[in-house]
Amino acid sequence: MNPEKFPDSIRGINKLPDDEKLAIYSTLIPEWVFTDFGIDPVTHIYEGHQVIHLVGHPGSRAMELSVQRDTTDRDPLFYINIADTFNNQLLVLLVVVNDPNSPRFNIDVDKQGNPTNFGTTGRNIPAERAAMNAGLAPGQVRQGLRAFKRSVPIFEDFIRRMGHDMFFIEPLAYHNAIVFERYGFSYLRGLQEMKRIHQEFQPGGEFYQRLTPDNPFRQPDAWQTVRKRAWAIHDGILGHPFTGFQMYKRIGIDAGVNSFPDFRW
Numbered sequence: 001m002n003p004e005k006f007p008d009s010i011r012g013i014n015k016l017p018d019d020e021k022l023a024i025y026s027t028l029i030p031e032w033v034f035t036d037f038g039i040d041p042v043t044h045i046y047e048g049h050q051v052i053h054l055v056g057h058p059g060s061r062a063m064e065l066s067v068q069r070d071t072t073d074r075d076p077l078f079y080i081n082i083a084d085t086f087n088n089q090l091l092v093l094l095v096v097v098n099d100p101n102s103p104r105f106n107i108d109v110d111k112q113g114n115p116t117n118f119g120t121t122g123r124n125i126p127a128e129r130a131a132m133n134a135g136l137a138p139g140q141v142r143q144g145l146r147a148f149k150r151s152v153p154i155f156e157d158f159i160r161r162m163g164h165d166m167f168f169i170e171p172l173a174y175h176n177a178i179v180f181e182r183y184g185f186s187y188l189r190g191l192q193e194m195k196r197i198h199q200e201f202q203p204g205g206e207f208y209q210r211l212t213p214d215n216p217f218r219q220p221d222a223w224q225t226v227r228k229r230a231w232a233i234h235d236g237i238l239g240h241p242f243t244g245f246q247m248y249k250r251i252g253i254d255a256g257v258n259s260f261p262d263f264r265w
Helices: 010-014 018-028 031-037 125-133 148-161 174-182 191-200 226-234
Strands: 052-055 062-067 078-084 090-097 166-169 186-189 246-250
Touching: 010 018, 010 062, 010 078, 018 052, 018 062, 018 148, 090 148, 125 226, 148 166, 148 246, 174 226, 174 246, 186 191
Parallel strands: 090 166
Antiparallel strands: 052 062, 062 078, 078 090, 166 246, 186 246
8 A cells, every 4th residue: 555645535444454444544643642641652552551442344434533541531532533425525523632631521411321412412501510610612521632723734634645635524513613714614504604693692683682691601791702602502592503514624725714703712
């Protein structure tokens, strides 16, 4: 196999022998994961345990790669899920980077221990309030490592080596979309809705008028920042879930999209 060139699909990579497949997918792991957390970049071992795990079965159009700091950790340090679309494009379904040393907030399970699926099928309000007050955004169980900016070039190189000039990503929440904008992404679907959301959060707008001191997720100042808007949207201020958005990134190109002028986190 040409060391500069990868198969042009996830399904194609998944057909390869396990060692070749893992070697390719491991290029998605940023170098700081190894250096900062003492994981061997060749053997993928930390303190005698294999801490990098791959799911990419032959015949499958999807892959999942996760890195644990320690085998006892409940959450991955790094996680990525990529799939082929039906027209042979590449879709990043989920990227997670957790700070394993930060406090954990159990927003991912309700009081009965049932999964909340990022708050779409249930909520743990006390945990969400605690997470929000600790500075987290919706969907975060732990503080992140502010590593997305450093990760984008790694994704781009991976996509380039597969012979593609762009990839797609689906923001799961409002703040994700804004962050993706700031790192050069544009919208396949959802830009006009993002602009409308910004407009209606302005004083006098529909969402601005739904802010109230009686609701911790919809405080009167929530319109001013990305994170507080995201919590209000998570709480249902739009009247419907934040869904239907799809974004894309062209390799080496900043689309210059900005749906939140005078951005404040």
